[in-house]
Amino acid sequence: MSSQLPNLHKELIRAFTSHPSDLAATGKLLARLKIVLIDTDLLFPQPSSNPKELVVARDILEIGAFWSIRTRDVPSFDRYFSQLQTFYNDFNSVLPPSEREYPIRGLNLIRLLIQNRIADFHTTLESLPLPADELLNNPFIKHPVNLERWLMEGSYSKVWNAREEAPAEEYKFFVDSLMGTIRNEIASCEEAAYESLPLKDAATLLFFKTQSELLAFAKQRDWQVNLTQETITFTHKSEEKMEIPKDKLIANNLAYARELEQIV
Amino acid sequence: MADVEMKPADEKVEEKQEGKEVPTSPPSPVAEIKSNITLIDRAVSTLEPRFTHRVLRTLTALRKRLNEQILRESISEVYPPDSSVKSSLLSLLPDADISETMDIDSTVPPAAKPPSDPVPEAEIYFRLLIIHHLLTSPSNYGKAQDLANSTVQKMQALNRRSLDPIAAKVWFAVERTYELAGELSDARPLYLAAQRTASLRHDDETQAALINRLLRSYLHYSLYDQADKLVSKTTFPASAPNPQYARYHYYLGRIKAVQLNYTEAHTHLQQAIRRAPAPKVAPGFYQAVHKLFVVVELLMGDIPERSLFRHPVLEKALSGYFDIVKAVRTGSLSNFQHTLSKHAAVFEADKTYSLIVRLRQNVIKTGIRRLSLSYSRISLRDICVKLHLDSEEDAEYIVGKAIRDGVIEGRIVHEKGWMECGGQKTGDGPEVGEMFARRIGYCLELHNESVKAMRYPLNAHRKELADAEGAREREKELAKEIQEGDLDDDDSGLGDF
Structure with a gap:
């Protein structure tokens, strides 16, 4: 079976690197290759495995990861990435470094960012095998790190402007969902910070090009649009009545009484 | 490092x-x-x-x-x-x-x-x-x-x-x-196997020591994911000695801080400080915990106490952190960046660099809060200049986010391009009660813990029992005497004896 591996691998590279790359063929080849990898025990590498074969296996998985992004299949990217982690973390002393390692790690970071898994984002960032000040010298890592910082600060226009500066082709696939994330963020900020906003300004703030897009978005978020005055009014939820948490107070007081009883 | x-x-x-x-x-x-x-x-x-x-x-x-x-x-x-x-x-x-x-x-x-x-x-x-x-x-x-x-x-x-x-x-x-x-990582399988055995045998002390060994080994290689899983899968033995507990809390604090769970990180680090030996005896641990503690406190939006940096054990070790605190307190971004690059090597060595980088947004927030306190109305342009932001557009988004996150109370008036600041939130309502309940809870727990920690010498109660026996005997005699000698008194209560 292992004799199949080099041929299929070559075929995969050909299908993947052709312009435009043949996504359907790549997908089929990947499925077949995965079976071969399982047969040759390379999918879950053992310390006894041959390093050369491991490099091939890593290459296949990396292509798989890129392919998942191009076909917009994020769960599949997730799977490929977790398989690759073994190669990156545990075999980094045995294998030569891969040039695709950091692009893929960066993509994973962006994925976490878009899914709003900020805690995971930071955990992953900490476990990168790079010293902290070099993070910003690596273009693939710098991009997600900057995005996260701007998002946290609220410099949304910087995020918007950075969307075209992606260090690798695949990063652009995430742009759309990233924009969705930002718009929702901005919208929630606007709800809190403004009483009303002219339609034109709202469109620029939310990076909408046409008014119809904005109106659809406003409807989705339940904003009151006044078309004659061309303004959006935000309803405020802050004037809620404050309730006295009776149950909690009673429970607390009973607990104190019990504890005091024990002490005295 | x-x-x-x-x-x-x-x-x-x-x-x-x-x-x-x-x-x-x-x-x-x-x-x-x-x-x-x-x-x-x-x-x-x-x-x-x-x-x-x-x-x-x-x-x-x-x-x-x-x-x-x-x-x-x-x-x-x-x-x-x-x-x-x-x-x-x-x-x-x-x-x-x-x-x-x-x-x-x-x-x-x-x-x-x-x-x-x-x-x-x-x-x-x-x-x-x-x-x-x-x-x-x-x-x-x-x-x-x-x-x-x-x-x-x-x-x-x-x-x-x-x-x-x-x-x-x-x-x-x-x-x-x-x-x-x-070869710190090579010892890990050894620990894991031993940890399993120890927990099966209820060998609390070994278990506590091993969990700490494992956590340390994971954190050394920045494997926060694994460390976190280990923590969630194991229970730290309650009877573990104090030094082990202090370390355990320190490691937990580090994990939680990386995961942006600052409140929990703060609690754990506080526990670590409380349980740690006296600063003079174990300066290394004391300093390490405090470094992280200062950063976490800043990330939570608090400013650490000034006296902390005057502590004889901490003064020198925390000097870089003191500069950062000053920069955050004044809310000056340029000052913050300058300090960060100046002490980068120190923070890198302490593994706090990435945490401190996260402080950037806090610096901005502090800056906005100061502005909102001192002005009742300020133009976005001025905010931009005062906080060294890149553009007015950015300033508008940032202020908007600050309002949403509850950092300041206010409104942006877009047409006029300024921010109107509302009054400060007054501190009453259920939050005060919750805070109070937390503190009472802590005191009660402390009391219970100290009661539990008391030691009683073996068989000492026997003597007390004997004493009590004697006392009862004497009482009986007394009662008898009273009954016999003092019949005039109508002491039906004593008659029961």
Whole structure:
């Protein structure tokens, strides 16, 4: 079976690197290759495995990861990435470094960012095998790190402007969902910070090009649009009545009484 | 790099109670080892681990005074001359002048010869001392590692509960040997297996020591994911000694801080500080915890107390952090960036760099808050200039986010391009009650913990019972007398006696 591996691998590279790359063929080849990898025990590498074969296996998985992004299949990217982690973390002393390692790690970071898994984002960032000040010298890592910082600060226009500066082709696939994330963020900020906003300004703030897009978005978020005055009014939820948490107070007081009883 | 600075901490944590235990003029090391062996023996025979703890408390001080001569002498004195354990222990020591040892052999044993081999715990104790001694010189690291491994095997084969406290210390020594040999990650499978056994045997002390070893090993390689999973899958034994608890809380604090869970990180670090030994005794640990503590406090939006940075132990170690605090307090981004780059190497070494980078947004928030307090209306342009932001557009988004996050109260008036600041939130309502409840809860827990921690000498209550018995007897007599002698009084209540 292992004799199949080099041929299929070559075929995969050909299908993947052709312009435009043949996504359907790549997908089929990947499925077949995965079976071969399982047969040759390379999918879950053992310390006894041959390093050369491991490099091939890593290459296949990396292509798989890129392919998942191009076909917009994020769960599949997730799977490929977790398989690759073994190669990156545990075999980094045995294998030569891969040039695709950091692009893929960066993509994973962006994925976490878009899914709003900020805690995971930071955990992953900490476990990168790079010293902290070099993070910003690596273009693939710098991009997600900057995005996260701007998002946290609220410099949304910087995020918007950075969307075209992606260090690798695949990063652009995430742009759309990233924009969705930002718009929702901005919208929630606007709800809190403004009483009303002219339609034109709202469109620029939310990076909408046409008014119809904005109106659809406003409807989705339940904003009151006044078309004659061309303004959006935000309803405020802050004037809620404050309730006295009776149950909690009673429970607390009973607990104190019990504890005091024990002490005295 | 963090390890270098943790090392003194780890070593020092154990020193805690020493000040009280060691008399002002310590006995000679040989005598001390001998008395320790007697204590271990007593601990085993009376099933009272307290004595073993007392022995282990002197470990750190003793360790510094060890040399081959002392070890040889004490081993020869404790073991009978023809004991096989003795020869095996002696063979573990680095080769020295043999004639000298022969000398000791011939002179000492007849004087104080125990009838038979002491308990196996004593052997493990000697092995522990030998490992620590071997670790003092780099040329013996390999030997120490072999010995550590064989000691672990021996401990596991013996499987004695009275061995547990010593075993916990042996694991610490094992970690040191692996670390000094630069193979910290290789020891991990060993710990994991031992941890499983320890938890099955309810060997709390070893378990606590091992969980800390594992966490340290994970954090050393920045494997926060694994560390977090380990924490969620294990329960830290409640009866673990304080130094272990302090470390455990410190590691937890680090994990939580990385995961942006600052409130929990803060609680854990506070616990670590409270449980840690006195700052003078264990400066390394104290400093390491405080470094992280300061950063987490800043990330939570609080400013650490000024007095912290005047503490004699912390003043020097925290100087870089003090600069950061100042920058955050004034809310000046340029100042913050400048300080960050100036102390980058220090923060990198402390593994706090990435945490401090996250402070950037706090700096901005502080800046906005200060502006909102001092102005009732300010144009976005001015905010932009004052906070060194890149564009007015950015300023608008940032202010909007600050309002949404509840940092400030206010409104943006887009048409006029300014921000109107509302009044500050007043601190009342349920939050105050919650805060109060938390504090009361803490006090109550402290009380309960201290009640639990009290020790009662064995059988002491017997005496009290006897006293009570006597008292009751006397009372009865008294009652009788009253009844007999003082019949005029209508004391129906006493009649019951």
